[in-house]
Amino acid sequence: MTETNTTTTELIKAGIVGTGYAASQRADTLQKDWRSHLVAISSHTLTRAQAFAQTYETSFIDSWQQLIEHPDIDVVFICTINCDHGVIARAALETGKHVVTEYPLSLNPSEAESLIALAQAKGKLLHVEHIELLGGLHQALLQFLPKIGKPFYARYVTMVPKKPAPKRWTYHPELFGFPFKAALPHVHRFTNLFGQVASVSCQSQFWSNCEYYKACLCNGQMRFQNGLIEGFPLTISHFCN
Structure with missing residues (x-):
């Protein structure tokens, strides 16, 4: 029997900060999975945000600050410039959102440690993407190194x-x-x-x-x-x- 989505309450509602390659990969994955819904995106550049939103048939928001305050968003995907990762992650966690961010979590190691502690205190997911560990090259190294x-x-x-x-x-x-x-x-x-x-x-x-x-x-x-x-x-x- 094929499993289908029957209620909107089951959806993971996501927002994406960024419009580059990583953001497009996240958007593709979110749209292919019936358990998730891409609510909105934001970008430093309005024209890029508009084009991205049109491609993925979603809404665009003027700033990441407004995006993390969106009441319909459960998880924030951070796919923007490295120096902003830490500040966006902190704001999202403090707002009660789950966070998935591209590496690095922060350019400041002390800030990264405090963000991990904050996520634990809030009971929220904080995931830093290190996709290389899942790739075929690394898996082959793990297998044959011994x-x-x-x-x-x-x-x-x-x-x-x-x-x-x-x-x-x-x-x-x-x-x-x-x-x-x-x-x-x-x-x-x-x-x-x-x-x-x-x-x-x-x-x-x-x-x-x-x-x-x-x-x-x-x-x-x-x-x-x-x-x-x-x-x-x-x-x-x-x-x-």
Whole structure:
């Protein structure tokens, strides 16, 4: 027998802050599941909000502050610039909403810890999306790592070439955050595999152009308590004008 939705009271009513790729993936998933309903979205840019709302046949709200106050919304999906994650999550939790946010939870570790405590005190869901741990690559590592013996060195490289470097928020230090914070899920792959980190060292260089950087090069190294050394180079953008 096919299960169908019979009453609107069963619906999880959601609001989305943001209109980018992550927001579109959330909207697609919400609309495909009969247990959920996308009530409204908000964005920094009105024209993007209007276009997004039209695509997904939902309403748009002028600001995220108004969205989290919406009485018909149960859960807020945060899919906007990194620097706003913490403040939106706190406001939503204090309003009594459940929260699902893209990584990072906050650019400030102390604020992230306080948000976890707030969610526990309020009895609300606070989920930070780390989809890499669910992917085929990581699952294969988990499966075959015990078969290769004890590793002593691991390396992870991320390169994102763009020419010319776009003036997007991901190239703005204050909006995006330090690259290794923004790349937290990649780091999380190794902590999930190898456990506690004993020490961390890092060097970075940025090629700036007013508020935005044209390129950055970050090299980090983590030493794990089990003796493993992990090199973690991260390159974003390009090295020419």
